Amino acid sequence: xxxxxNCYVDYSFYIGDGDCDNYGSYNTAECGFDGGDCEGFxxxxxxxxxxxxxxxxDGYCDNHGDYNTAECGFDGGDCEGFxxxxxxxxxxxxxxxxDGYCQYYDNVMNTAECGFDGGDCGNPNPxxxxxxxGGVAGGALLLFTAIGIVICKMxxxxxxxxxxxxxxxxxxxxxxxxMSNQQEERFPDVEATGSSARNIHKPVLQ
Numbered sequence: 001x002x003x004x005x006n007c008y009v010d011y012s013f014y015i016g017d018g019d020c021d022n023y024g025s026y027n028t029a030e031c032g033f034d035g036g037d038c039e040g041f042x043x044x045x046x047x048x049x050x051x052x053x054x055x056x057x058d059g060y061c062d063n064h065g066d067y068n069t070a071e072c073g074f075d076g077g078d079c080e081g082f083x084x085x086x087x088x089x090x091x092x093x094x095x096x097x098x099d100g101y102c103q104y105y106d107n108v109m110n111t112a113e114c115g116f117d118g119g120d121c122g123n124p125n126p127x128x129x130x131x132x133x134g135g136v137a138g139g140a141l142l143l144f145t146a147i148g149i150v151i152c153k154m155x156x157x158x159x160x161x162x163x164x165x166x167x168x169x170x171x172x173x174x175x176x177x178x179m180s181n182q183q184e185e186r187f188p189d190v191e192a193t194g195s196s197a198r199n200i201h202k203p204v205l206q
Contacts, residue, residue, distance in 0.1 A: 007031035020053040048072035061094040089114035 004015065007030045014021050016035025025031055027038040041053040048056070048071045055062050057076025066072055068079040082094045091097065091108045098118025103109040109117045116122070 003035075004031050021051075022049070022053050023051045045072050045076075063090070063094045064092045086114055086118075 007015070007025065007028070009015065009025050009031060014026060014034070015031055016037060018037060020038035020041045021027065021034050022038060022041065026034040027042070033039050033042060038053065041048070041056075045053075045056070048066065048069075050056065050066050050072060055067060055075070056072055057078060059078060061079035061082045062068065062075050063079060063082065067075040068083060074080050074083055079094065082089075082097070086094075086097065089097070089108070089111075091106070091114055093109070096103055096117070097109060097114055098120060100120060102121040103117050104121055106117070108114060110121050
């Protein structure tokens, strides 16, 4: 490069492109402090060692690397509110804290240090509780269902036995009636009186 004969970088077109590249040899005197792109950053944060200075002061708290440090102005002010509220919360995604959705699977956000995901998770440990409650309720429901099925079967069997017994009684009564009818048809003209019997229809003597 004619302007920076002692600047040795992989991508020379990065120099002076409008973005401060604070890594490698870009932000050095030999490369003109990235062709002037990093002059403002260097003046404001002379001891801030991050790869992407454009992230600083972009409106999003970058709570990783050296962004959220005093040397980098707590990410150019983006992390001031977060750091004041959750000074011991070490999540890489502060924007997800208090966004209305419980990050129950995250062992960092769903902790006391991070306000249980900024209050999104409510119960300190909501995820394991509901499956247990649901399992107990489901087990109770299955138990009651099984008991109900057994009771119904018992009632049905009892009803069947009563119907069978009633049918047998009817058959016995019908058998007795049949025997009586048969006796009447066998001896139609005989009446029993005490221990003797007489013929009702006597022959007429001429």
